[in-house]
Amino acid sequence: MRHPSSLKQEFLKNWILGLQRCGFSSKKSTSIMERKKAIKLSADLAMASTRNGTTCWSRALIANASRDHKSKILAEQILGPESQSLKKASSTMPPVICSRRIRSKKILRRSCSSHVRRVRKIALPQKVLSANSVAKRLVQKRTNILKSLVPGGEYMDDISLIEETLDYIAYLRAQVDVMRCVASATKVVNQNSD
């Protein structure tokens, strides 16, 4: 874990670089939603590239940004030419996991076919839905939600999910801090100029 100040600094640098790239390319005035999208995307990508593609979430973030056709161009602009390797790494990584996962799922489904389940149901009568299983289900539900929140979380197991969440939270914090600072600075300046 790096020092937070250097992290924020690098994030700010990346972000401004990205913003500059997409800002200079689209000189025409845009709608607020487009701008917002560009800003958000650039912030996210800056965050991911600050992490340098070493974690799953950052790779997934970049991959998601470049998967969507509309944002792909923007993402490419933001990421710029020097981060091709990063993008490659990120684009190759998730599908491999994905396919393996699907295959393993299929195997799993095939192996525990209907009769196994029936047997289990017979073995466990309805009344014994103990607190343990309820708690397990609750945890499972929340884990799934968390998986949907963390980019690339669908492909992680429990341990790595928590690790990635840790990392992701740290970076999100930095991102929010920097963005808030910039926003407040902008506000101050606008107040002064008015």
Place this chain on the structure above:
Amino acid sequence: MNRGFIQEEMLHCTDMTVLERETARMKWHQDQQQQSYFGGTEFGGGGGGGVVFQGHEGHHQVQNFQGLVGTGGGDLVLGEMVSQSVKVVDAAGLKNRWAELGRFELPDMGFESCGLVNGTSSEFEMTAGAISRTSSCAPKVVVAAVAEPKGKVSAPVGKESSKKRKADKVQNTQVVVEDEPKDKRKKLCAEDGESKITEQTSTKNTTADNNNRESSSDTSKENSKASEVQKPDYIHVRARRGQATDSHSLAERVRREKISERMKYLQDLVPGCNKITGKAGMLDEIINYVQSLQRQVEFLSMKLAAVNPRLDFNIEDFFGKEKVNFKQNSCSFGSLGNLGVQHFLMLLILFLLQYQQMFPACSTSFPTIGMSSEMTNPAYLQFNPAQVVACCGLEMGINSSDMALRRAISAPVSIPETYIDTPSFTQLPPSSTWDADLQNLLNLEFHQGRSTSFPSQPFTGSIEASNLKMEM
């Protein structure tokens, strides 16, 4: 079993000629036919080849240790074993140890009597049983020497827990169970005892022994090598009393421990999470926090988009509107005589420098935040710079929260006039960590400015200009 045998054979193929090995085998075979106890219940299922192999294996283990004594033992664990064996040379010591162990009573008896008097047939059967058990983990011995003691430990535990033994063997492949640190020593003792006994039983077969001995040193080396390689793969799990020790529950326990450890870190990271117990509640909190952060990002990007009519937002519009001379600004700052202001100025410069580097469009005249009109108002200054300072996003080591910073900055520090009039900021004595930090940052920023692949022509100029202005 057969596979293990073949592997073992392949291992020795390098050392012995086929003929030698065959003769050794034949001799072994004969010996075992002579010794009826070897063909007893323990070896019932084994078959001829299997029996030969088992005997073989036992001898190998004996000689492994001898070879280790000879070579000195590169590996730590094996070296330990050697020292153990040296300690346990005399039968009395062996007996004492076993008595201390308590649970190895049955093999103890057998071993002892066998060691002292070459044993009756029933005792021999027992030892043979032990040997067979040790050799039954032969594939693992070949694959990993670390697993070796485990399989053997399970052997003297007794016949009553054959199921447990199986489980232990399974664990050897994945997880090494350490019930207690003492256990290992026990195991080693037991192993040594066994090896001794097998030695004694094999005194008759000297030729075979010699052959084996030739190969044993090599195998021991190989084993030690293998153990060195294999060692990091094992996860040491400590099973407490009454806990399950089969591989699945052990792995599950490891997993759970890992998760709870990470959860602790998360608890520290997520505010308001340290009071909650239970995984579900913590996950709830984490989810809320992540969501709130993500929403904040959304909101802030929206805000920025709304504030800035163009995408390359904050720069030209941001600073270009009021181009107050830097020097004027600094003078007015200086006249306030506030250390916080000084710092603020530093940060401001930094901020501007960064932006200037990024955006050459505004490099012609050094832009500053239009503070000049409010400069005379100290109250404003005390409040506002904090925000702007915070907005730099560069002093993050210092500001855990805006409030703290605000306090720090608004705290007026009287500084001598000379200090204020120091010609350059970089010469400021590092009165606090801020200065050092900032100087570092400044340097860093300059370096970045030069190294980045930016439209560099207007850039260096701007940097130099700012440099000049920095030094005023």
